[in-house]
Amino acid sequence: MGLSSVPAASTPKLWATSDVHVSHESNRAFVTGLSERPGDWLVLGGDVCESADDLAWTLDELAPKFARMFWVPGNHELWSLRPDEPRGVAKYEQLVSVCRARGVVTPEDPYVLFPRGVDAPTAAGAGEEGGPPLYIAPLFLLYDYSFRPPEVAREDALRWARESGIRCADEQFLFPEPYATREAWCDARVRDAEARLTALGPEATFVLVNHFPLRIRDVILPRVPRFSLWCGTTRTEDWAVRFRARAVVYGHLHVRRRTAEGPCEFHEVSLGYPPQWSGDPDAQLRRIL
Numbered sequence: 222m223g224l225s226s227v228p229a230a231s232t233p234k235l236w237a238t239s240d241v242h243v244s245h246e247s248n249r250a251f252v253t254g255l256s257e258r259p260g261d262w263l264v265l266g267g268d269v270c271e272s273a274d275d276l277a278w279t280l281d282e283l284a285p286k287f288a289r290m291f292w293v294p295g296n297h298e299l300w301s302l303r304p305d306e307p308r309g310v311a312k313y314e315q316l317v318s319v320c321r322a323r324g325v326v327t328p329e330d331p332y333v334l335f336p337r338g339v340d341a342p343t344a345a346g347a348g349e350e351g352g353p354p355l356y357i358a359p360l361f362l363l364y365d366y367s368f369r370p371p372e373v374a375r376e377d378a379l380r381w382a383r384e385s386g387i388r389c390a391d392e393q394f395l396f397p398e399p400y401a402t403r404e405a406w407c408d409a410r411v412r413d414a415e416a417r418l419t420a421l422g423p424e425a426t427f428v429l430v431n432h433f434p435l436r437i438r439d440v441i442l443p444r445v446p447r448f449s450l451w452c453g454t455t456r457t458e459d460w461a462v463r464f465r466a467r468a469v470v471y472g473h474l475h476v477r478r479r480t481a482e483g484p485c486e487f488h489e490v491s492l493g494y495p496p497q498w499s500g501d502p503d504a505q506l507r508r509i510l
């Protein structure tokens with residue numbers, strides 16, 4: 222650090238959680254029980270709820286506790302359970318509006334530069350003042366059924382899953398309109414995010430946030446392995462390396478995990494359904510930066 226540089230007043234801590242599923246009463250207690258962290262930032266990695274009203278309730282509870290919040294949609298938020306609800310892209314846009322009304326950053330907003338001052342953490346290489354720019358990038362990439370063994374053809378994939386009793390409720394409730402298929406929607410989302418990440422140049426580094434894991438190797442579901450079809454796309458397999466990610470944050474699996482590979486940490490940060498967590502709400506948050 223040069224003597225003439227002005228240090229940032231304080232570096233926020235970046236926390237993450239996902240799969241809060243507030244339709245479960247005790248998970249609402251997680252939301253209301255979290256302590257205030259007025260200088261810190263919070264990432265919500267999707268599957269907060271199934272309705273715009275519940276998303277609004279959650280953000281109204283949490284926004285006053287944090288300096289900045291980020292949200293990406295999970296498959297549950299995108300469900301249209303009632304005939305009068307918007308579907309597909311229109312449902313997503315309704316949720317984005319709920320976030321914007323509360324100042325919460327969504328995948329539709331510019332990626333946010335993470336401030337790094339003299340007290341910046343050094344974990345995961347995040348803290349070198351004057352280092353490359355580090356952006357928080359909330360992504361909405363969906364899935365395209367490509368997380369499957371090579372011998373299973375796309376047209377056989379749903380049958381292959383059904384053979385082991387697996388069928389995701391998304392097939393009934395997650396509509397792709399106006400796209401013809403969920404794969405087509407995924408394709409559009411991947412192309413858009415790829416262009417935006419690339420546009421920030423070869424120096425930019427990222428915390429990539431997506432509800433679904435970016436790599437098939439992170440889909441660890443010993444009891445329901447064929448659920449992998451609804452867990453991501455192979456098109457993001459190399460994104461952590463290609464976009465110089467310092468961290469990848471995801472949920473969806475309800476299997477918490479933290480691994481490191483080179484300069485990048487991979488965080489599965491699900492809270493999960495009530496039997497899957499207990500205890501102090503604050504202890505459920507994952508520190509990312």
Ligand SMILES: [Fe+2]
Nearest residue numbers: 240268473475
């Ligand atoms: Fe979930």
Ligand SMILES: [Fe+2]
Nearest residue numbers: 268295296473
């Ligand atoms: Fe999910």
